[in-house]
Amino acid sequence: MPNDDERFMHAALDEARRAAEAGEVPVGAVVVHAGRIIGRGRNGVEHLNDPTAHAEILAIGAASQTLGTWRLAGCTLYVTLEPCPMCMGASMNARVDRIVYGAPEPKFGACGSVVDLRAIPRYNHEFSVQAGVCADLSAEMLRAFFRAVRQRKATTNAPTPLTDPE
């Protein structure tokens, strides 16, 4: 029986899977309030042609619409990959209470891997972070995606979307 964090992370993984099906780097996110998913997002940078269209940004935007306020106090952001600085900043701006993420992101991760924006005292925003929930599932989905991209690239010379973590 999965716990709540695993259950909601599976919903984020579903979003990541849909991103991959659309040719996007598979990252998914959901925002949860009072035990209910109130916003979903999946990476749409290529499809939406927008460098800000990360899963977290879209999930936070959707959650704000659901709640009718941009202040997401009491909310938890679940995301399959450690947030980049943009998405950590968005979580701080949105006043989320908690972030739960899956795989670490060694090149951009702003939740500890490269920098920990929470550790900067003057930002004065306290939220708890739980890392590594369903991390293997997330990491395997990313690996499979980039493996397929490399294979396609080897035959068509197509550009690699975003940054290949490998």
Next chain:
Amino acid sequence: MPNDDERFMHAALDEARRAAEAGEVPVGAVVVHAGRIIGRGRNGVEHLNDPTAHAEILAIGAASQTLGTWRLAGCTLYVTLEPCPMCMGASMNARVDRIVYGAPEPKFGACGSVVDLRAIPRYNHEFSVQAGVCADLSAEMLRAFFRAVRQRKATTNAPTPLTDPE
């Protein structure tokens, strides 16, 4: 005769003015490519009910639509106020070449005031920053906005949008 940086900052200040007229904290941004404005944005957090709707995020999104690519290499982001971590992260994700900003932001500024995300070597994104262009005009617009909010609040007890820098 204003130089190009001042000229484009005045376009960003126009966006900030429109934000204030709509009851938003007055911050405006434009993205410039090859001497032409290709994206405009103004703070819309309250109006759009979205904590990610900062001027820079909207200007970067608009510029990507104009250029037909999310990679904004060769572009300069002009913004009336020092970017927060979210917007610095967005600029890095978008690969902008240069940021020109007006007033410093002592509480959230991620371009030197609180943290300098550019200074983190592993982010490996080099862009030049010019601070303080038309800073007085931007700061005065912000001061006037928060003065008016405080006066209104004193009579109606309405909530203060975002964070009053004073």
